[in-house]
Amino acid sequence: MRIDVVSIFPDYLAPLDLSLVGKARTGGLLDLRVHDLRDWTTDRHRTVDDTPFGGGAGMVMRPDVWGTALDSVLDDGAHLLVPTPSGAPLTQRTAERLAEEQHLVVACGRYEGIDARVAEHYRARPGVRVSEFSIGDYVLNGGEVAALVLVEAVARLLPGVVGNPESLVEESHGAAGLLEYPVYTKPPQWAGLDVPDVLLSGHHGRIARWRRDQALRRTAGRRPDLVAALDVAALDRADLAT
Numbered sequence: 001m002r003i004d005v006v007s008i009f010p011d012y013l014a015p016l017d018l019s020l021v022g023k024a025r026t027g028g029l030l031d032l033r034v035h036d037l038r039d040w041t042t043d044r045h046r047t048v049d050d051t052p053f054g055g056g057a058g059m060v061m062r063p064d065v066w067g068t069a070l071d072s073v074l075d076d077g078a079h080l081l082v083p084t085p086s087g088a089p090l091t092q093r094t095a096e097r098l099a100e101e102q103h104l105v106v107a108c109g110r111y112e113g114i115d116a117r118v119a120e121h122y123r124a125r126p127g128v129r130v131s132e133f134s135i136g137d138y139v140l141n142g143g144e145v146a147a148l149v150l151v152e153a154v155a156r157l158l159p160g161v162v163g164n165p166e167s168l169v170e171e172s173h174g175a176a177g178l179l180e181y182p183v184y185t186k187p188p189q190w191a192g193l194d195v196p197d198v199l200l201s202g203h204h205g206r207i208a209r210w211r212r213d214q215a216l217r218r219t220a221g222r223r224p225d226l227v228a229a230l231d232v233a234a235l236d237r238a239d240l241a242t
């Protein structure tokens with residue numbers, strides 16, 4: 001998979017040189033290219049923004065600079081992803097679908113956002129899909145943090161990136177749509193607190209049922225919205241697998 005990220009702060013994406021994503025890059029599993037939007041400016045001041053039509057506070061990113069940049073990195077079949085507070089929620093299901101694709105291009109806006117004609121222009125281009133997404137109901141200063149989130153959420157799903165693929169199934173928002181159960185490790189006693197006895201029992205069936213019960217309780221308590229969407233069939237399949 002190839003992912004291009006375009007930003008006026010390319011150093012913001014430096015953490016993608018680290019850990020699993022960094023290993024995926026050096027191992028050839030992920031071709032990640034980070035670009036400075038200002039490389040496509042033509043004026044002495046390398047200007048990327050201007051005042052908004054219709055007035056209002058802040059500045060808007062110019063469509064012409066973005067158009068030159070995206071024409072340079074987009075190819076047929078690419079999926080243009082634009083982080084924005086007004087975007088569709090980025091979910092695990094979205095990440096799973098994106099991990100199946102060949103080429104993602106993430107356009108990181110700043111200021112009050114990117115001129116709306118940019119997304120409109122590329123939606124009209126045959127062979128290019130455009131998705132505006134959001135990583136949560138809070139306001140950030142730009143799209144770079146969202147790009148970090150998206151790249152990590154997608155890269156970890158690529159074959160060979162995570163050591164034990166089975167770990168991708170049980171985690172929060174995994175196949176059954178439940179939040180993850182609580183996890184414990186040594187020492188068995190810490191700060192006057194014990195590990196639940198069932199986890200020391202060696203009885204795999206009981207452990208699996210306890211974990212599913214804990215996941216259900218957590219999901220009902222913290223994310224009642226997910227309970228309504230629970231895939232009971234997937235839950236039963238997960239149960240049968242234990």
Ligand SMILES: N#Cc1c(-c2ccc3ccn(Cc4ccccn4)c3c2)n[nH]c1N
Nearest residue numbers: 083084109110134135136139140142143146
């Ligand atoms: N994903 C995501 C985001 C963003 C986000 C993404 C891109 C940009 C480009 C500029 N800004 C600042 C800004 C502030 C106010 C109104 C418009 N724009 C961004 C914010 N905020 N919160 C999320 N979950």
